[in-house]
Amino acid sequence: MAEPQIAYAQDEHGRPFIVVREQGKKTRAQGIQALKNHISAAKSVAQIVRTSLGPRGLDKILISPDGDIQVTNDGATIMQNMELENQIAKLMVQLSASQDSEIGDGTTGVVVLAGALLEHSEALLDRGIHPIRIADGFERACQVAVSALEKVADKVDFGKSKGEQVELLKTAKTSLGSKIVSKAGDLFANIAVDAVLSVADLDRRDVDFELIKVDGKSGGSLEDTALVKGVVVDKDFSHPQMPREVRNAKIAILTCPFEPPRPKTKHKLDITSVEEYKKLQEYEKTTFEDMIKRVKDCGANLVICQWGFDDEANHLLLQHDLPAVRWVGGPEIELIAIATNGRIVPRFEDLSPEKLGTAGLVKEVGFGTTRDRMLVIEECANPRAVTVFVRGSNKMIIDEAKRALHDAICVVRNLVVDNRVVYGGGAAEIVASVAVAKAADEIATIEQYAMRAFASALDAIPLALAENSGYAPIETLAEAKASQINTNDPRIGIDCMGSGITNMREARVFDPLVSKRQQLLLATQLVRAVLKIDDVIEQHNVE
Incomplete structure (x- = not known):
């Protein structure tokens, strides 16, 4: 008996058509599995920027689809330029953008903290604790952490005279420590402080950022960067025989x-x-x-x-x-x-x-052997408008210098608005971690487990700092924490540029309180939002 012939639909070259049934098998992640998928995506993003934390943090090279190159360790810039498909990963990008727009500094730290919180919440989910109870515990812990930081914060007094700007300069330099421009940190810190105080209204505690313009020109070195009390315009006089200077x-x-x-007609x-x-x-x-x-x-x-x-x-x-x-x-x-x-x-x-x-003076400035010229308007009627003129060997260096300067200017602005500081090098996070762990022991409800997880997550920042500086992370953290508790000194932190732990006040490492507080609040809000998502609506085809 002959075998039955199977007929294939074929194209003009004799190749069979492959017929795919639409609306094939699809799957949806739900419940705890969906939450674990979210957490996994957030952890992978946090892991990427974790190595950029601190003054010894590593830079990332970002290559655009057009082949343009950026070298940076600014958290917000790295996050914005990554091509991410996962929606929770995109939420992490928005988290760092929020920190950047509100505070200007701490964009890497807030992502690392949020990733650590989600990582610790995964262990709690495995123990059967409901996501909402975890989120409630985190919010409770966040309040404890913020109040602990406010208790140990020191006020810095400053004024417009040079002698009264010492603390502002220290804080600006802390923010520049992790950037490419750190070798010219003193110069950039001075420029940031001078720029902010030139436009600040100290009575109203307000800084008008519109009056600070940052411009740059390749050529020269970072040390040639200068603050111009006026406006720099990338133009020259319209005729080559016009005077190069007008007083x-x-x-x-x-x-x-x-x-x-021109008459506005069609004739x-x-x-x-x-x-x-x-x-x-x-x-x-x-x-x-x-x-x-x-x-x-x-x-x-x-x-x-x-x-x-x-x-x-x-x-x-x-x-x-x-x-x-x-x-x-x-x-x-x-x-x-x-x-x-x-x-x-x-x-x-x-x-x-x-x-x-x-x-008082408008002059055209040339740059060495190049034909580039710029117009500088100085001794203006309104002395509050200033321009920072950045120099560097190439466009990549100038772009990173501008980002670093933006962070430093924002840090100084934050101190004008609220002049309280906490100490860097992980000191502030260790203070908050110890306070939250202590508060958790006094709570009878199940939220105590979430609070202990929050305290452990806060340790992620000093751990990353120690790791990026080449120290043994767990030993260094344990030593710093024990030293803080035994001496009751909230200024003990990890000295990334020295040898282990030290007093951060003596090391002159400061962070504005508003920056740390915002990091805690934003990270906690994001984690709560993620823990409340238990179903992924978008469906994915599977084989």
Whole structure:
């Protein structure tokens, strides 16, 4: 008996079609298994940034799809540039972004802490404790930890004079210790403190970040970085024969172009003879001269224009001894207006002497053998606007220096808002860990297990610091913790740059209290959110 023939659907080359049934077998993770999947994803992200913690932490090299390279150990930057598929991993990215926007520093620490909390909560889940009871215990422990830090926090007094800035400089330098720019840490700490105090309102305890501009130019070394009491604009004078320096500048800040007005109609103008062309040329020249006359009549001796102007207008400006800068961007125009106490003028008809900005010196600065030039506006009418001008050997160094400077400026800003500090090197976390473990012993309910787990998770920060510094992590942590308890000294921490444990006040390692408090609160909130998710709605195909 002949075997039955099987017919295959074939394409034009005789190859069989592979038919896949849609809506095939699918699976959903639910309950404890879903929670464990979330925790696993968060732990893997925390493990990546863990090695970047502390002054001896390692940098990461980030390569974009376009091949651009970033070398950084800034937690928020690393997290934002990682391509993550898992939703909980993306929550960790948002966690570090929240810390960055609120505080500016501590972006690596908050991710490591959240990862440690989730890791310890996994062991509690295995013991059969309900996720909500774990979350409640963590929140209770967080309150204990925050109040413990507030008790041991020291106040730092500071003022605008150099002698009163010592504590601010120490704190700024602590934040720069883990960055590429640490070799120029003293210079950058001074710049950060000077920049913040230049724009700070100490009576209202407020810092307007809009008045601090950070700009950079490759070439030179990090030590060439300087704080300019004024504005630096990446432009030069519009004509090469214009003067390179203007003293006692009266600046007309224009958002209208140097060109004849265009009628807003759909009609076109046909020129059929030489005479008509000459008339048009004469009209254009008359219009330019009228514009220049209006600027000169109001007393301006420098024009800064948001738009460009052609060679005809440029030549006339030179003839009338009126230096000009063109194509200055909107944010820079606004900063120049704030710094010089000038008004942005949208029409030439609106120009008047009281709308002019004033500056003691406007000069064009060159950079060695390159053609790069920049405009520096100094001795401004409003001394509160400042620019940090970063130099470095290449773009990668400058970008990392800008990120480091942002962190240092934020740290100083935090101290202006709240001048309490705790001590770094894991000292603050050990204080909180000891306080939480002690509070857990006094609680009769099941939350005590979650609180002990919280205390163990807090040890992850000093453990990582010791590990990244090449010490035996568990021995060093045990020694630091025992030393704190025996001497009742909350300043004992891990000296990453020295040999083991030391008094962090003497080592001059400070952290703003607001930064540590925010780390604890944000990490606890994220962990609570993760523990409440027990079902993954997105479905995944399986073989």
